[in-house]
Amino acid sequence: MCLIIGPNWSWKTLLLKKTQNFHSVKEIDKLGEIPSTIPTVGTNLVNVPTGKKQETVIREVGGCMCPIWNSYLKDLTALIFVIDISNTLQIAASCIQFLTVLNNTAVQNTPILLLLNKSDQPLALSRFEVESLMRIDDIRQNTKHQITILEISAFNGKGLTEVIDWVHQASTKS
Template sequence: MCLLLGPLGVGKTMILKRLQVYSTKGSFDNLNDAPSTIATVGTNLTNVQLNKKNEVRVRELGGMMAPIWPNYFADCSIVLYVVDVSNLSQVSSACIQLLHVLSDPRLQTASILIILNKSDLPPPMSIQQIRSLLHLEDLAVSANQRIDVLEVSALTGQG
C-alpha cells in the first residue's frame, strides 16, 4: 500500500489523477491537459499500473485528515509526501507533519518520496532554501527510511 499524504491544498489529488492517467495510457501523454479535481474530503483509493508486472494501490488521505493518518500506517510500504513550495507559510507546518510521519514506528521500513509540488509557480524562496527549511538533507541522513526528493508541477506535468 502506498499512502499519498500532505497538508491541505498541496496538489495530492492532481498527482493522483496524473498517476491514474499514466496507469491507463502507459505514458504521460497530453500533459498540458490538466485533469479537473476537487479537494479530497476523506480518502481516494486507486490502483496504479506501473508496468505490465507491477501495480500499486495508492490511498490519498485528505489534508484535513492528518490527525487520523496514523490509522492507515500499518499496511503502508511507500509514502508519497507532498509539499507546496509556493506557499511558504505552509512549508513549516508541512515539515512538522512530515516529522510525525517519519517518526511513526510503523513506517520505519517504508520508502519515502517527498514531492516538492507547484515548482511552476514563482516560489517565495529558492528550492534550495526550501530544502534547507525542511532539513531534507539532514532527514535523508538521519532517518531510518529511504528518503528521495522530487521537484514537480502536478499541474503542468513537469518532473
Template structure:
C-alpha cells in the same frame, strides 16, 4: 486529516508526502507533519518520497532554499527511512515520470504492497 493518518500505517511500505514549494509558511507546517510521520514506529521501514509541488509557479522555492528552510539534509540523515525527494508540478506533469518510476521500483521491492 492528519489525526487519522495513524489508522492507515499498517502494512505500509511506501509513503508519498507532498509539500507546496511555493509557500514557505506552509512548508514549515508541512515539515512538522512530516517529522511526525517519520517518527511513527509503524513507518520505520517504509520508503519515503517527498514531492515538492508547484515548481511551475514563478514564486516556487528552489531545492536549495527548501533544504535550508526545513533542514532537509538533517532530516534525511536522522530518519530511519530511506528518503527520496523530487520536484514536481501536478499542473503540468513535470516530474511525474520520476514519481511513477519510484513507485514501480518500490513495488518490485515489496510486491505484496
C-alpha cells in the same frame, strides 16, 4: 499499498488523476488538459499503472485528515508526502507534519518520497531553499528512512515519470 499524504491544497488529487491516466513518456504532452478535482475530505483509492500490466494501489488521505493519518500508516510499501513549495507559509507546518510521520514506528522501514509540488509556480521556493528550511540533511543523518526528493508539477506533468518509476520500484521491492 502506497500512501500519499500532505497538507491541504498540495494538489495530491490532481497528481493522482494525472498518474492514473499516464501510460508512457510519449503521452506526457496529452496531460495538458487539467481534470476537475476537489480537495479530498476523506480518502481515495486509485490504481496507478506502473508498468506493463502492472498497477499499484495508492491511497490518498486528505490533508484535513491529518489528525488521523497514523491510522493509515500500517502495512505500507511506500509513503509519498507532498508539499506545496509555492506556499512559503505552509513549509514550516509541512515540516512538522513530515517529522511526525517519520517518527511513527509503523513507517520505520518504509521508503519515503518527498514531492516538492508546484515547482512551476513563479513564487515557488527552490529545492535548495526547501531542503535548507526543512533541514533535510539533519533529518537524513538522524533517521533510517530512505528519503527520495523530487521536484514536480502536478499541473504540467513535470516529474510525473520519475514519480511513477519510484512507485514502481518501491512496490516491487516489498
